[in-house]
Amino acid sequence: MSKKAFQDSYSAEFSHCYGCGRDNPHGLQLKSYWLNDEDKTHTIAHFTPKPYHTGGVPNNAYGGLIASLLDCHGTASAAAAAYETQGRKMGSTPVLRFVTASLSIDFLRPTPIGEELTLCGKVTQLKDRKATITLSLSAGNMLCATGTMTAVRLKSE
Numbered sequence: 001m002s003k004k005a006f007q008d009s010y011s012a013e014f015s016h017c018y019g020c021g022r023d024n025p026h027g028l029q030l031k032s033y034w035l036n037d038e039d040k041t042h043t044i045a046h047f048t049p050k051p052y053h054t055g056g057v058p059n060n061a062y063g064g065l066i067a068s069l070l071d072c073h074g075t076a077s078a079a080a081a082a083y084e085t086q087g088r089k090m091g092s093t094p095v096l097r098f099v100t101a102s103l104s105i106d107f108l109r110p111t112p113i114g115e116e117l118t119l120c121g122k123v124t125q126l127k128d129r130k131a132t133i134t135l136s137l138s139a140g141n142m143l144c145a146t147g148t149m150t151a152v153r154l155k156s157e
């Protein structure tokens, strides 16, 4: 995908996150996008787990990996929605950066390794510094996990 991901607009100091930092060679380097140019209410990301992302059973992904993916997709979705609401280009200053305050996940079924996963997000509420995001992770048409996140925008200082 040649489009610019939300995480590509993070400044250098915020680009070392294990889950989505483009400058972390050991990390997952997740990339999140709007679902499409017309729909700036839903977000999407893809990730294919490697064999070493196993939770112990060879073909199933580690739950912490799933949490990491939802974590980074959720905070990126919150930031993108906040910029969109203000009618601003993502990455423009003052920076709108969100961290996870709470994340709850339902692991519905084992998540396969070696298959491309699709992460979806929707910011259902955005109020002052607090965002609520609903999240899902699927393999093909199989819904493997859902999540709800509260993300809080960092104070500028």
Ligand SMILES: CCCCCCCCCCCCCCCC(=O)SCCNC(=O)CCNC(=O)[C@H](O)C(C)(C)COP(=O)(O)OP(=O)(O)OC[C@H]1O[C@@H](n2cnc3c(N)ncnc32)[C@H](O)[C@@H]1OP(=O)(O)O
Pocket: 014, 017, 019, 020, 071, 072, 075, 097, 098, 099, 100, 101, 102, 128, 129, 130, 150, 152, 153, 154, 155
């Ligand atoms: C490690 C940090 C790095 C920073 C560098 C920047 C990173 C750049 C982004 C990079 C992208 C990658 C991101 C990956 C995602 C992570 O993995 S982030 C790491 C995991 N998360 C953390 O470490 C966060 C730790 N917690 C905190 O720092 C603080 O508790 C928080 C979340 C910033 C909130 O503190 P605060 O600013 O004092 O918030 P406060 O003013 O009390 O509350 C604001 C609002 O949020 C609500 N709220 C606060 N906490 C909660 C909660 N736990 N549950 C529900 N609501 C809450 C309050 O009720 C309030 O709501 P309203 O009253 O406005 O309705």
